[in-house]
Amino acid sequence: MKRLANYLIATALLAFTLTSCEDVPSPFGEVVPPPSPETDVIDPAGSGTEKDPYNVAGVLEFISGLGADTPSEKEVYIKGYAVELTDISAQYGNATFTMSDDVDGKANKFTVYRAAGLGNQKVTDANFIKQGDVVVICGKVINYKGNTPETVQGSAYVYSVNGETGGGGGGGDTPSPGEAKGTGTQADPFNVAAAVAKCKETGETATKDVYFVKGIVAADYTVDSYKNATFDMIDAEGATEKFTAFRVKGPDGANLKEGYKIPKGATVLISGNLVNFKGNTPETAQNTGTLITVNDKAPEVEGGGGGGGDTPTPGSPQGTGTEADPFNVAAAIAKCQETGQTATNEEYYVKGLADADCTIADDNYKNATFDMVDAAGSADKFKAFRVLAPNGQKLKAGYKIPKGATVIVCGKLVNYKGNTPETVQTTNPAYNGTLVSVNGQAPEVDGGGEQGGGSGEASSGDITAAATSFGFTDKADATTTTLSDGTKLTFDKGEGSTGPKYYAGDYASVRMYAKNTLKIESSKIISKIVITTSTPYQGTKYNGNDQAYAESSGSKVTIKKNSDTEVEFSGLSSSTVLICNDFTEAKGGTQLRLSSITITYGN
Secondary structure, three states: OHHHHHHHHHHHHHHHHHHOOOOOOOOOOOOOOOOOOOOOOOOOOOOOOOOOOEOHHHHHHHHHOOOEOOOOOOOEEEEEEEEEEEEEEOOOOEEEEEEEOOOOOOOOEEEEEEEEOHHHOOOOOOOOOOOOOEEEEEEOEEEEOOOEEEEOOOOOEEEEEOOEOOOOOOOOOOOOOOOOOOOOOOOOOEOHHHHHHHHHHHOOOOOOOOEEEEEEEOOOEEOOOOOOEEEEEEOOOOOOOOEEEEEEEOHHHOOEOOOOEEOOOOEEEEEEOEEEEOOOEEEEOOOOOEEEEEOOEOOOEOOOOOOOOOOOOOOOOOOOOOOOOOEOHHHHHHHHHHHOOOOOOOOEEEEEEEOOOEEOOOOOOOOEEEEEEOOOOOOOOEEEEEEEOHHHOOEOOOOEEOOOOEEEEEEOEEEEOOOEEEEOOOOOHHHOOEEEEEOOEOOEEOOOOEOOOOOOEOOOOOEEEEHHHOOOOOOEEOOEEEOOOOOEEEEEOOOOOOOOEEEOOOOOEEEEOOOOEEEEEEEEEEEEEEEEEOOOEOOEOOEOOOOOEEEEOOEEEEOEEEEOOEEEEEEEEEEEEEEEOOOOOOOOOOOEEEEEEEEEEOO
16 A cells, blocks of 8 residues: 555646646756755656766656556656665565655655666665665666556666676676667667567566567587587676576588587677566576577588688578568568569569668669668669659759668669669659658658658648658647648647646657547648557557548548557538547557658549
8 A cells, every 4th residue: 555655646746747847957967956845846847868868857847648558669768766665675676666856755756666786786785775775776767557656677777876886786796788779680780788678578488579680609519419509698798687698509500510610709699588587586487499590600400511611501481471470681682583574563672782872862862772681781682763852753852871871771672684683664653652751750841841851742732741850859748830831730638637748869759549539630631540540569550540530521531440559530511620539538549650641632
């Protein structure tokens, strides 16, 4: 009951903080004087990074934009005073305590729930945190059941206590682990820190998805008669945080060659389902792991091959070619080889890395041609051939697609002249392949801005605009913006408990929560609206509630979900349309994260 009461107090204080006009400085710096006795409210501060952590008010504000039971996508850093030491347990190896912006615990409060100790290691000293210590926490956060702001269990650790970092939960000599990096794809593999975090998140039940992990071999290993390999991976020499590649085999399940040596310090890339075996060993799940490369070369497998060549073997084909599950380069090449010199009837999505810089020429075509690969240095390439921006728009002259950028293209596929897998060129350039995104952002188009960029009028009179062009401030309320053709978008809280907010970053979007509204006012008759939404994260979709609707001329049109990342409202016939992410309650449900909007006008 005490913990629940603390949570309710924290929630009430959060509401008070967000409505306060009092200007109180951040409590952190070289000297940390306690607030005056009459001061219980401190303004949000920080950006949640290692160098600029949130204060407690800041993380509470950040959590308020997540929605109930929605964990943050990334780890954030939080700094504050330890004010209530609920359970610092050497027996269980974790810590639960309350943080505040006030050393007396009068200001904002946040719960650190079952976090690991310093260096992301198990807690071994129950006294490593004391009442009033200044602590920094790193981890994912959640508004548990809509009323409990806390760290996600198994995701957080104590980064520092009174400015001191260390290992083992007690300030020992163990170096702190590296920052978690990567998304777990072949193009952007997890480092060891990220793989360990994913294992702790999934627990003793293996992940359903296959992830890629890149790191350094911790000790020499020689393949024995079982013809697989088990070895520890680390991010840097001397690191104690380890990930185990468990009984991994060669690509396509091939047996490794007996006697094949994997030397200490070699950089390896592996893949597999991940699990925290028995709750204390992050590793690849048994019979799922693959050793893809060792020092960028294919491993030696039974029967010869691999290990000595300069060109790594291609990755395994992945994806179904849909927007939600695009082909990787290997799968796109396979599809091209299957269809031959006759183009596919259907369009497919392909995701990979740009193999070299590509800058859009200032000519009449303003399209892009570049090669895509699954990993840097790969010899297997797929060509995005004369691709344009969405809706057939020309790309902006001078727009640069940098080498190594993660790109998504869409188009019909062909194996041109039997030797060049690529997107199809047509007699009508508007139907060539499409450059969908570059590093998660819509491309810049002719006339300025990003996809539709704000200028964005296609020949049909439609307009497409990305959320990044709305002019909203990161983590602030989404209000009103006007598109280049004069159409006005107004976001509103509606009957919901939380108002819509804009979040920048790799997946920039306006987050519409339960019962939030978007009013669209134009000088033209609107016939259809298509909204591109954020990509699902760990199974959580962001394409709105099933009860969502658009109201036009007094009639309501129910949401149509074309995919996990696209929704549509069609059959409209008014110059003013109101979209509502309706739900049975004023909070909860599925967020509608608007990454871009396409408006089709009638005659």
